[in-house]
Amino acid sequence: MSASVSAASVRISIAYQNWHRFSRNPTALIGAAIVTIVVLAALLAPWIAPHPDHVGAIVNFRVRHQPPSAQYWFGTDNVGRDIFSRVLFGYRISLLLAAVVLGFAVPVGATLGLLAGYFGGWMEILIMRLTDVALAIPPLVMALAVTAVLTPNLLHAMFAIAALWWTWHTRLIFSITRTLRHQEFVEAARTLGASRFHILFRELLPNCASAILVKVSLDFGFVILIGAALSYLGLGVQPPTPDLGTMVANGADFLPDRWWESLLPGAAILFVALGFNLLGDGLRDLYDVESVR
């Protein structure tokens, strides 16, 4: 009884300490604030966007190429659509892309990393050489290749990026697991007859949790950037679905005079990527996992 009370209070005080350190880490705080703003904006886009109907393929030539104003915060594009509204909806696509890619890459990558790190031997050779191959192909180039074979759209872009992205998680978890493999708590669990499943997912995986969290936060930024680059090249999300990369590409034709049409959606990409990078960098300090990139 008293043991469980004290264990609970220890947990609370650790949570408190973490919060205390987090709240004094300006990098993490600013990052968390930006991420919160972007996620909320994406979720609430249909309700908070000033011109939600501008998302589709409508044209409104009367107000095309309007500079930023009180009515059109980010100005309007070449067919007269409100860029700010389209940015809010563009965030939905960006976040969805990153969430789907990481939702696949993290579990797969972590499991492979655990297997390679814990069992070693031929399992390690097989898995780690596979990651070497996947590492050699730039995700953007892979996405280009896949879209060349299939049709360019969001789903294929996700598939192409996810097909390579697990490598980074495998390498990360592998390097942690390899050093933990012979530590006493693992030996102890083995001696006590714990199943391999238990050792992998209940003993080893929790020790990788903070590293995974930091990596996922940084990855959200990177995947969003790759997705944006892909649609900038015209191979990702297809119009009229509003996508930040596509908007930059379309607006770039009107540089430098109508700068807002490309630079403001570009700044919106920078904003979200910066948020995730700051958050990841702050969390890296907090959890003291310097090796995670």
Place this chain on the structure above:
Amino acid sequence: MTGEPLLSVRGLSVDFSTYGRRSQVLRDVSLDVPAHRHVALVGESGCGKSVTMRTIMGILPTPPARIVCGQILFDGRDLLAMRPRERERLRGTAMSMVFQDPMTSLNPVFTIGDQMATILKYADRRLGRVRGRRGRMARIFEVLGQVRMPDPERIARSYPIMLSGGMRQRVLIAMALLSEPRLLIADEPGTALDVTTQAQILKLLKDLVEDRGLALLMITHNLGVVREAADYVYVMYAGSVVEHAPTADLFARPSHPYTHALIDCVPKLSGDTAFRGIDGSLPDYTAPPAGCRFSPRCVLATALCDRPPSDRPVSEGHLAACWHLAEAAP
């Protein structure tokens, strides 16, 4: 102990500031190392031995450390009052140091010869000595031979990873001897090695020091090493010297309760198998006990111990800082 000692530490106090809190790591430490003599500083890990040694060598990072007060006299001159340049001239030349861990104290990406040549080059420069590259290599081969390394030329061409722990420890000793220092400070030499190799290293160190008539300050937690290699012992606890005596006298008549406990902790081969540890742990340096720092763990502690004890004589050259000397004596 007569005449001016080669090294004399007087009333040294050192603080550390970490995370906004100040730890009083050394309090009023005094010790003497006379020329040609071998002195040991003994205590458990965390007692301040290494800080003492680093302060003497002048390699204590400040901050976080801060030297509060005290003097370190070398040849009668106060090292702490010297200008940095002057002090640097002594470092590695007049006084030198043998590092503890042979696995981590050598730079992994340079050859042994390269590392020793760099050390020698700058030592020569500080001493205003002129010696060419070839002269330096000759000196390096000579010293590697003196630490009983076979084939010094090959060793000099090797990277640390190619040598065993024992050989690397010999290299560390050779590095310390390059510029013929008068005082050698040895930090737990050989503790990272297996027992047989450690014994060889200690024997080598003792022979080298005796042959050259060097003064030796050896830092250790191992009483066996003390008995083997030192003429005089300082016992340190929680940043203060609690007892000091000629080696034989200390083992014959340990007078401070902490020394007692320390000697009791060493398993003996003779019939007495009772093996006792010391209850409790080192005090919190940010809020140490006001008086005797050992009092919270001491069986003899009374209200008297709330005041700092001063050195009281036990016999000729044997002093202990304890209010209860009479009761503690066997």
Place this chain on the structure above:
Amino acid sequence: MEFFYFLIRRVFWSLLVLFGLSIVIFVIARVMPGDPARMAMGPRASQEQVADLKAKMGLDKPILAQYGQFAVGLLHGDLGLSFLTKRPVNHDIAETFAATFELVLATILVAFVVGVPLGVVAAANKDGWVDNLVRFFAILGAATPSFLLALLLQVLAGYVLHALPTTGRVSPDSPFTADITGLLTLDTLLRGNLGGLSDALRHLLLPTLALSAATIGQIARITRSSMIDVSTQDYIEAVRAFGVPDRVRMFKYMLRPAFVPPMTIMGLEFASLLGNAFVVELVFSWPGMASYGVRSILQKDLNAVMGVVMISGVFFVVINLMIDVLVGFIDPRVRIRGARA
């Protein structure tokens, strides 16, 4: 001698990766499309024409035999014909590769020349304002889309300041052709053509800046943390105790072991650098492999695309092999363990 064994092992692993790469590309090019012949001919081609091409491409054979044929072709440097240019893909890529190579090489050079000193300065002033500034720019560099930076630089330097050329590799009226190494900067230098060199450098500057921002940040960050890590090592304290001056300690004893992590990171990050090069090349109309690749994709020129992917992978493997050899040269632990393991 151990260096030789280390090299042999590294080359062996690289070949294995290339083998894996060829399988990946085979799967994408021949298995994933379902019917590559139909794809090549387009929907209007007749059934007989498609069957004819199928036989010509060997698509009627078992899959393993198909791979064998594909791999033998690769070994001979045969990447097939481009549907678009009607020329062998390897000729097309050979023409465009030099431009990409020059851009990427310049970027790596800039990343190290700028990133390593920044990291060293940040480490020396740990937690000071310089350190915070370097950290902030490292994060900013990583978060900026390369095409946005490219566009910004193009607008600023080209249209606003009118200071630098914004497209291409050389001025349109320049008669110079890079006929020695294919690298304009190097060839103009070798021919002693200083005007040409300055022209090439002016064209190279903006794309290099756009491409290197993220890498500079990464290199600076890794150099910083590895310098800090090395500075706490026993061997650094030891040379201090032996009286080696601060300057020598910093630049000899610390920088050399601290140089290994940034090199390794450069190798791993090379893939994403190459990916970004595709976007930057497009913005600056840089006549490189990327522009060729993107054009091929839009035209569904499958062989050309696969060639570009394959060459990107080979480029990655070769760069990493070179980096590993350099690391083995810097750090004897790597080559000794690498030779034994």
